[in-house]
Amino acid sequence: MSDALSTLPLRTWVDAWNDANHTFYTHHAPEQHFRTSIDASAAIARRIAALLAPAPEHSRPATDSSLPRCIVDIGSGSGALLTQLAALVDDEVTLMGVDVRPRPDDLPAAILWRQVRVTRDVEDITGMDGRITGLVIAHEFLDDVACPVIELDDDLRPRIVQVEAATGAEVLGPDLADPAAEALLGGISPSQARAWLDRWWPATKPLARREVGLPRDLLWRRLTRILASGHAIAIDYAHRLDDRRSGLWDGGTVKGFVDGAPCRPRPDGSVNITSHVALDSCASPHATVRSQFDVLSTSAVGSRSLASWPPDLGSFDWLIEPCTPAPATPALSETMVG
Ligand SMILES: C[S@@+](CC[C@H](N)C(=O)[O-])C[C@H]1O[C@@H](n2cnc3c(N)ncnc32)[C@H](O)[C@@H]1O
Numbered sequence: 001m002s003d004a005l006s007t008l009p010l011r012t013w014v015d016a017w018n019d020a021n022h023t024f025y026t027h028h029a030p031e032q033h034f035r036t037s038i039d040a041s042a043a044i045a046r047r048i049a050a051l052l053a054p055a056p057e058h059s060r061p062a063t064d065s066s067l068p069r070c071i072v073d074i075g076s077g078s079g080a081l082l083t084q085l086a087a088l089v090d091d092e093v094t095l096m097g098v099d100v101r102p103r104p105d106d107l108p109a110a111i112l113w114r115q116v117r118v119t120r121d122v123e124d125i126t127g128m129d130g131r132i133t134g135l136v137i138a139h140e141f142l143d144d145v146a147c148p149v150i151e152l153d154d155d156l157r158p159r160i161v162q163v164e165a166a167t168g169a170e171v172l173g174p175d176l177a178d179p180a181a182e183a184l185l186g187g188i189s190p191s192q193a194r195a196w197l198d199r200w201w202p203a204t205k206p207l208a209r210r211e212v213g214l215p216r217d218l219l220w221r222r223l224t225r226i227l228a229s230g231h232a233i234a235i236d237y238a239h240r241l242d243d244r245r246s247g248l249w250d251g252g253t254v255k256g257f258v259d260g261a262p263c264r265p266r267p268d269g270s271v272n273i274t275s276h277v278a279l280d281s282c283a284s285p286h287a288t289v290r291s292q293f294d295v296l297s298t299s300a301v302g303s304r305s306l307a308s309w310p311p312d313l314g315s316f317d318w319l320i321e322p323c324t325p326a327p328a329t330p331a332l333s334e335t336m337v338g
Helices: 013-027 043-051 080-086 179-184 190-200 214-224 241-245 292-297
Strands: 010-012 069-074 094-099 112-115 132-139 149-152 158-164 170-175 209-211 227-237 255-258 261-263 272-274 288-291 316-323
Touching (some): 010 170, 013 272, 043 292, 069 080, 158 179, 179 190, 190 214, 288 292
Parallel strands (some): 069 094, 069 132, 094 112
Antiparallel strands (some): 010 158, 149 209, 227 316, 255 272
C-alpha cells in the first residue's frame, strides 16, 4: 500500500463500500452470486421456527397478546427463508421480507414485502415498528454493512485506509488523531472509532488491519427496536474478541464476491463487498453468541443434516438478542459495553 500522496480519486473505504453494495444489489440478485446456508438446508428455518414463542393462551393477561406475531427477515434476498418458514409456522404469524431489492416474482402471496434500504436512521422499517412481537432475522446481512477500514502503522497508530473505487488500490490516510479523520469515518467520530478499537479489536502489530464494527453495532441496535418483544437473531460469518486480540484476524477480513467466488474487493459496484462481523460487539449484555453448529446440533433439528454441509457454511455464529418492551434509545457509550 502506498503511504505517499496519490493522484488517484480516493474515497474512504466506508463510503465506497456503502455505495458499492447499493449499486451491486440494485443490479444483481444475491442468489445469482452466492449460495448461503439457507439454500443448503432447511435446518436454519426449522431452528428459527422453534425460537418463535407460542401464541399466548386466551386466558393469559399478557400485555403482548394483542400484538401481531411476525417474523421479519432483514435482507431477505430471494425470500427463500420466509418461504421455508411459511410451511413451519401457524397461519396467523405474519411473514415479512425487507430488502433493498424488489419483491421476488415467485414469492408466495401470503408473505409481505417491504422494499427499504435499511440504515440505522430509517424511521419505520416494517411500517409496524414497536407494535409487533416475534422474531427479527438478519441472515448474512450485517456482513454487508460498510465499516471504516483501519491499518496500524509502525507506531501502532490506527490510520484510515482510503481506496480508489475503480481498482481497489489503497492509500494509507490520516490517523484517528488527525482532525482530517472527522470526515472520513462514515458518520461516526474519531473518538468513537478509537474507543471501539480499544475495546473490541486492540492493537497488535504494525500493518495489522481492522474493520471498525461500530456502524454494525448501531444498525443492530436499530433492528432490535423493530419488536416490542421477542428475539432478534443475526446469523453471519463472525469473529470473536479472543481471536481478534490474539492476532488471528490481523489480515483484516474485507473480501469481494462475484459469480460464486471470492475476488479482489474492488468497491465499484461490480462485486459484493463483505467482511466478518464482530457479533460480540453488536450484542447487548443480555444476548448470547453461539456457533451455528452448536445452535443446530443441540436443537431438535439434529446434527445429521449438518454433516453434509460445505464446511464454510457451518462456520457461522448466531447472535440471539432478547427484545424487551419499550426500549429506550441507548446512548452510544452503552452500545460499546460488552
Ligand atoms: C448476502 S444476501 C443474503 C440474502 C439472504 N438473507 C440469505 O441469507 O440467503 C444480502 C441481502 O441483503 C440485501 N441488502 C443489503 N444491504 C441492504 C440494505 N442496506 N437494506 C436492505 N437490504 C439490503 C441485499 O439486497 C441481499 O438481498
